[in-house]
Amino acid sequence: MSTDTLTTQKAFLKYLLRLADDRLILGQRVSEWCGHGPVLEEDLALANIALDLIGHSSALYAYAAQIEDKGHDDDYFAYFRDDYEFTNLQLCELPKGDFGFTIARHFLFSSFSYYQYELLKNAKDEQFRGMINKHLKEIKYHLRHSRDWVLRLGDGTEESHERIQNAFDEVWMYVDELFYTDDVDEIMIASGNGADVNSFKDDWKKFVEDTLTEATLTIPDWDQYMISGSRNGMHTEHLGLILTQLQFLRRSHPEADWK
Amino acid sequence: MSTKTLYIEQQIWDYLQEVTDPEIPVLNIIEMGIARGVSIEGDKVTVFITPTYSGCPAMDAIEKMVKEKLVEKGVSNFDVKLDFSQTWTTDWMTDEAKIKLKDFGIAPPEKTTSEEDFLKSISGTKIVPCPLCDSFETELQSQFGSTACKAQYFCNSCHQPFEHFKCI
Incomplete structure (x- = not known):
């Protein structure tokens, strides 16, 4: 095997894990709303969205295991890695906050995912492409859902307006990481399986600005201090705590089987 | 053989x-x-x-x-x-299946449309006829229903909630 092949393979593995970690951690976060939704419909909606995200992560992890070729499976990546090995965005690990925060975060994440997956849906790798196309259909529902709520809360009561505005102000410093790229992205783009996120950055920003403006919200400052580092394993304290909850059962009973 | x-x-x-x-x-x-x-x-x-x-x-x-x-x-x-x-895709569902769904009280999915302009049409909601009384006076309550594949609607004519099988 040439060094080149090895690099491409490693990059593919890292790329899949980044995508999967985002979705596992955010899915776990969103699932915290189960039984706590503001209204029954939203309880169901958020539980469904969480299920979709965890389903996406499971498929991506399974494929990562195949690419890695070390006999691991999807559960290995979810349950048996430590916080510094997770490469999800800090945006995804932040506590669920109030309903406004959950919606603001999800609107930013799902709109970004939509643009990203629109590029990935033409990936060269057949199995990866199949997954992306499937997940994209569901992302559209997530985006429609969170966008509707941004408008309703922003253009709603005084309190809902204030809360969603605070949520966007609070989460803003985490958005720049969405557009972080390194050699993993370069290799993936070159091999025809990656999305050049900076190619849609302006379109995404305009879409976000248009939605916030329609929701009568103030657009926070794009040039403020922005967080970085999570793609290389740097995280907030919240990741450790969410992993404890997510992993403890599996680690206590590593041989347990549903079947 | x-x-x-x-x-x-x-x-x-x-x-x-x-x-x-x-x-x-x-x-x-x-x-x-x-x-x-x-x-x-x-x-x-x-x-x-x-x-x-x-x-x-x-x-x-x-x-x-x-x-x-x-x-x-x-x-x-x-x-x-x-x-x-x-x-x-819900387009794989047979016509017969869609009739059965409606008789069961679930509004069946319509044919999927090309979503090239997804972001432009994002705020539009489509009208789903009530599977119980066929009225068009219905409204979307939630994009997500009891399962991932269904959305919640309410019929303003017969005042019944119903589910719509989302088309994907």
Whole structure:
């Protein structure tokens, strides 16, 4: 095997894990709303969205295991890695906050995912492409859902307006990481399986600005201090705590089987 | 030999027809477009199924039900494989299935449209007729219903809540 092949393979593995970690951690976060939704419909909606995200992560992890070729499976990546090995965005690990925060975060994440997956849906790798196309259909529902709520809360009561505005102000410093790229992205783009996120950055920003403006919200400052580092394993304290909850059962009973 | 193989393949399809969707018991997995193919090599039977939604908890149940059905029918050498090569769409649902859904009280999915302009049409909501009284005076309550594949609607004519099978 040439060094080149090895690099491409490693990059593919890292790329899949980044995508999967985002979705596992955010899915776990969103699932915290189960039984706590503001209204029954939203309880169901958020539980469904969480299920979709965890389903996406499971498929991506399974494929990562195949690419890695070390006999691991999807559960290995979810349950048996430590916080510094997770490469999800800090945006995804932040506590669920109030309903406004959950919606603001999800609107930013799902709109970004939509643009990203629109590029990935033409990936060269057949199995990866199949997954992306499937997940994209569901992302559209997530985006429609969170966008509707941004408008309703922003253009709603005084309190809902204030809360969603605070949520966007609070989460803003985490958005720049969405557009972080390194050699993993370069290799993936070159091999025809990656999305050049900076190619849609302006379109995404305009879409976000248009939605916030329609929701009568103030657009926070794009040039403020922005967080970085999570793609290389740097995280907030919240990741450790969410992993404890997510992993403890599996680690206590590593041989347990549903079947 | 080939006649015999064809006969067996049809037989497997007949068995699959008896496996119903655990969430929507009026439909079988062929009508749902979940059972995608049957292949036979010698005495080995392979059934291909495609998942509907990524997070659909019914998928494992469906896989198990297919296996149980084959065992029940005396098929001993078989494999059930997940087929991801094509993306499941509600367009695979048969017309007959859509009528059954409506009779069951679920507004069936309409044909999917090309979503090139998804972001432009994002705020538009489509009108879904009430499966109970056929009224068009309905409103969307939530994009997500009791399962990932359904949305919640309310009919302002007969004042009944109902579910709409989302088209994807």
